Amino acid sequence: MNLRQWQAECIDLALAQYGRGGSHFLVLATPGAGKTLMASELADQLLKNNLVDLVVCFSPSSIVAKDFSESLHLRTQERFDGLIGAKGRSLTYQNLQYLDTSFWHLFERYRVFVIFDEIHHCAGSNIGNANAWGEQIILNIQDKAKFTLALTGTPWRSDAAPIVLSNYMHPSNKISCDYVYGLAEAIQDNVCRIPQIIAVDNNNISVVDDDETKTFTSFKCLLSQSIIPYQEIIENEKVIKYVISSAQKKLSSIRAKNSDAAGLIVASSVEHAKQISTLMKACFNEEAVVVTYRENDPMSIIQNFRHAKSKWIISVGMISEGTNIPRLQVCCHLTNIKTEMHFRQILGRILRMTTSTNQEAILYMPAEPKLLEYAYRVKQDVPFEADVVKFEKMKAVAQEDVENKDLSAVIFDKKKPVRPLVVVDFGTSSLESIGHVNEQPDLFSVDESVEEHFLTSSYERVVNIYGRFQQEAIALGLSELCSDNAVS
Structure with missing residues (x-):
C-alpha cells in the first residue's frame, strides 16, 4: 500500500520502539493528516508479524469508531465486530465505563494492541487525578496491553490536566511525543490545505x-x-x-x-x-x-x-x-x-x-x-503563508x-x-490581513445508558457525556474471542 512519507516514518519508529521493549507510542499529527490510515497499517503489520493477537480501538464518537473499524477491515482483511473469528473491536471511550471483567481478561490471555484516537480526552497520570476514561485506561490497559498507540491532533486539555499514557518534559511541562507531524509539514507535503x-x-x-x-x-x-x-x-x-x-x-x-x-x-x-x-x-x-x-x-x-x-x-x-x-x-x-x-x-x-x-x-x-x-x-x-488570518468588516x-x-x-x-x-x-467592507495579532449473538454486552444534554460552554464537559451528547452503548462481544481457535 502507498503510504505518505510521514505515515511510513511513524510506523517504522513505532515498530522500533516496540522492538526495544517499549509498550506505548504517542503520535501528534495535525487534524486531517491521515492518522486512521497510519494506525490501521501499523495494526496490520503487528498482526501479520505475529506480534499481537487482537486489536482494540477507542475513539471519542461512534462515527469515528465506525470509520476506524472500516479502515482496519480494509487494511487487514479481518473483521473488527467483536464476534467469533474477529480480530478485535472498535469502540467509543464511553464504553470504557461499562466493560466487565470478561473483556478485561482478554488482556491477560492475549497480546492486545490498543489504539487510542484523540487520547487528549483521557486525563490522568495516576488514579488520583484521572477522569473516568483515564482511570479505566490506567487500571486495565496501561500495564496489561502488549502495545498501545495514542493519537492526537491537539495535545492539550482545557483543564490543564495531564493526558493519560503521556510523559511531560521538565521544566516546560510540555507533552513529550514520540512522533510529531505538524500543519506546516502537512501543507508542504500537500497532505493538508492551507x-x-x-x-x-x-x-x-x-x-x-x-x-x-x-x-x-x-x-x-x-x-x-x-x-x-x-x-x-x-x-x-x-x-x-x-x-x-x-x-x-x-x-x-x-x-x-x-x-x-x-x-x-x-x-x-x-x-x-x-x-x-x-x-x-x-x-x-x-x-x-x-x-x-x-x-x-x-x-x-x-x-x-x-x-x-x-x-x-x-x-x-x-x-x-x-x-x-x-x-x-x-x-x-x-x-x-x-x-x-x-x-x-x-x-x-x-x-x-x-x-x-x-x-x-x-x-x-x-x-x-x-x-x-x-x-x-x-x-x-504556517509562517510562510502571510494571509492566514484576515478581518472582514460587516x-x-x-x-x-x-x-x-x-x-x-x-x-x-x-x-x-x-x-x-x-x-x-x-x-x-474591508478585508485586511492581520500580521500578528463521531446475526451472531454477543456473549456479553455493555449496559445501555442514554443521556440528552444541551451543549455547554465547556468542551471538556461535553465530551464526558457522550462524544456528542448521547451515551451510546455497544454490545462488545469480544468474549467470544476467548477460545484459542478464535485467534489462531
Whole structure:
C-alpha cells in the first residue's frame, strides 16, 4: 500500500520502539493528516508479524469508531465486530465505563494492541487525578496491553490536566511525543490545505438601556465590558446572515470548480441550529442538513452527507474531531465553545486534501478575542503563508441573495428581558490581513445508558457525556474471542 512519507516514518519508529521493549507510542499529527490510515497499517503489520493477537480501538464518537473499524477491515482483511473469528473491536471511550471483567481478561490471555484516537480526552497520570476514561485506561490497559498507540491532533486539555499514557518534559511541562507531524509539514507535503480564517467584525455597535446608549467599535470592545454575552452575538439574526452570506458566496465560487464542495456550520444549541436553518431557507433558499444529538440516527445523517452533493450541514457537537468529510471546504464557527482544542478540531474538518481542482479551506467566525488568539497561533504554525488570518468588516448588503434590508445597525436593547442584537452603520467592507495579532449473538454486552444534554460552554464537559451528547452503548462481544481457535 502507498503510504505518505510521514505515515511510513511513524510506523517504522513505532515498530522500533516496540522492538526495544517499549509498550506505548504517542503520535501528534495535525487534524486531517491521515492518522486512521497510519494506525490501521501499523495494526496490520503487528498482526501479520505475529506480534499481537487482537486489536482494540477507542475513539471519542461512534462515527469515528465506525470509520476506524472500516479502515482496519480494509487494511487487514479481518473483521473488527467483536464476534467469533474477529480480530478485535472498535469502540467509543464511553464504553470504557461499562466493560466487565470478561473483556478485561482478554488482556491477560492475549497480546492486545490498543489504539487510542484523540487520547487528549483521557486525563490522568495516576488514579488520583484521572477522569473516568483515564482511570479505566490506567487500571486495565496501561500495564496489561502488549502495545498501545495514542493519537492526537491537539495535545492539550482545557483543564490543564495531564493526558493519560503521556510523559511531560521538565521544566516546560510540555507533552513529550514520540512522533510529531505538524500543519506546516502537512501543507508542504500537500497532505493538508492551507487554512484561511476570516474574522468578521463590526465597527459601530450600540447597547441601549434605560439611562444611556453605549457605542463600541468592535466585538472585542463590546465583550470586554461584560454587558453582552458572546451567545447573543452568535444568535443575532443579522450577524448570522452576514457570516453565512459571505460563506455562501465563497462556497458558490468553489463549487464552480468542485461541484461537490460543501460547507459546515457549527451551532451552539439545537434551537440555534433551527434558527440558522430557517434563515438559510428564507434568505438563501438553501435546505441545509441538520445533525444534532437529538436525531435518532445522527451517524447515518453524517454518512449520507459525506457522499451526497448537498451544500450545507449544520452541526451541534456532531462533526468535530476525527469526522472525515473531505468535501468540506468552508466552515462557519458559530458555537459558544471557545477552547483552543475545539477550535483546532473544527478547523481540521476543512483541511483534508482531495484530488479536486480547488483546494481552498476557509473558516468564518466573529472577531471574538479568544478565537482570534487561536487563529493567530494557527498562523504561527504556517509562517510562510502571510494571509492566514484576515478581518472582514460587516457592510450593508453582503450578497444579493440576502433580502435588501439594513444590515448596518447593531443595537443591544438592555431594556427588554431578552435583548435582541441588531446591527447598525458598519462602514465599508474591508478585508485586511492581520500580521500578528463521531446475526451472531454477543456473549456479553455493555449496559445501555442514554443521556440528552444541551451543549455547554465547556468542551471538556461535553465530551464526558457522550462524544456528542448521547451515551451510546455497544454490545462488545469480544468474549467470544476467548477460545484459542478464535485467534489462531
